[in-house]
Amino acid sequence: MTKKVIWKSASGQTIESLSLTEHPDHILIESIIIGVEEDKPLYIHYQIHLNKDWQVLECKVRSEQETLFHLQSNGNGSWTDGHGQPLPHLSECIDIDLSCTPFTNTLPIRRLNLYPHQSADIQVVYIDVISGQIVPAKQQYHHLGAQSCPITYAYLSYTSGFSSEIIVDQSGLVVDYPQLYIRLY
Template sequence: MYFRDLPPTAAWQHLDARTGFEVVYFETLSDGLRIHGCTTALEEGQTWIVGYMLEVDHGWHTRLARVSSRSSLGHRKTSLAVDSAGRWRVDGQAAPHLDGCRDVDLEASAMTNALPVHRLRLAVGAKADAPAAYVRATDLSVERLDQTYARAGDETGRQRYDYAAPVFDVDCRLAFDTSGLVLDYPGIAVRAG
């Protein structure tokens, strides 16, 4: 089953890891998709707000990410760009540690898990590495995140993927709706709208 058209907007409620909410808006472009989002949260006694704009091409390869953050640490901004060969620049500077990554993964966002799922289009039983440029919520530091997605059997109206990010000791099953957006990310977020 391939994905249906995206809704104009979606929202997630954060769970156990933090208290908060994420809202996104999808804008179709002639050469891809623009995603505007905002997350507010309280985590370990610290409040933060992360706003973002992502652009992906028709194949769901990330092209650009602009991220801003406000917390007790102050206000920060960062910009990530990637070329068609998978070479990244962070704030205009080459970032070779990210080369080969095709997705951006925002710590503040459940939505960004949709990027590799759409891009990979895995068949049931298939598994793929999906390293990503991982952006931290409060300080916007950027690091490489090695992760894998393995498509498990579907259930009515849902695609299921076994997701692993060993550096965070995460190994769980994610459920996605017919548009390819996360419905349930155990312990992190659930779709609210």
Template sequence: MKTLIWQGILYQSLEYFHLQPDDEGYTVESKILGYHEGKIYAVNYRICTDKDWIVQDFLVESEVNRVVKTFAGKRSGNQWEINNTVHPEFNNFKFIDISLTPFTNTLPINNLKLSENSSQKIDVIYIDVLNQHVRPVQQQYTRTASHKYLYENIENDFKAEISVDEMGLVTSYPELFEKIAEL
């Protein structure tokens, strides 16, 4: 079990995060409050993974400037059903990426188990909370040191070297997120 707080630097946010392992995998529950580019937002999310950190289901409930939106996803074999609709564009996707949290970087970091100086491209379900939509994106992770990874968003050339702890949870994501407290 782990509880921590991340500060969103760019997104002017605080995230209260809780990770609970169980016999089947991991359950994450988190709350985020923040303000970015004229948008006041609150987000509650829950993610359930198997032991290999592959997402099995998720629930993202957000309110952005009083507009409420929910994204509920469930894996069925290699298909994804999101908000009661099957989305073939996400077939075989193992991970999600929620725009306002560094946690979703932990999913591929822990699943891929990269050796130093190796990298891998992955497809993810990207949940853009502030713009309230979901789409497929391609990302690449390169392990640069024992607790450091180069994250790359393939479509827009965004890159960042993130630091993680022994559990693969982000401790520093330059200019975006910093861990500020932990139990």
């Protein structure tokens, strides 16, 4: 089963076209983001491979000319780079958070499957696509309401202090991320 989603940044400067394909034993995400970021042209293509439990196994991020990031995981918090070199500073991170997309919020939302009014603190691999920084980051997701759609989560980054409410559909895909992204399709 394949789902297609298109998001626009609130600034109107970037647009993302994403394809999510669920297979019986794994999930594949492919996406392209184009636009302008920090007054520079932006073209990002990323692929994320997940197991059926929504744990990240691999993430590749490319620009037009080169691979920017390639990370692999055992799904339980052990990470390596694209050459198989261990990345111990990322240990215990299960999810990833790419700075240029609302999609990576779906990863912990689906993996955690929180009940209404339940919350969870998590460690993620935060990837700032523009600066090239890859760091662990502590975040919190709190399910704010009923199971019916749309579903609202309170999001908090302990690392940066940023917080927002995120509205998602029944699949956990962002519908509205106020002041950052809105889904067009």
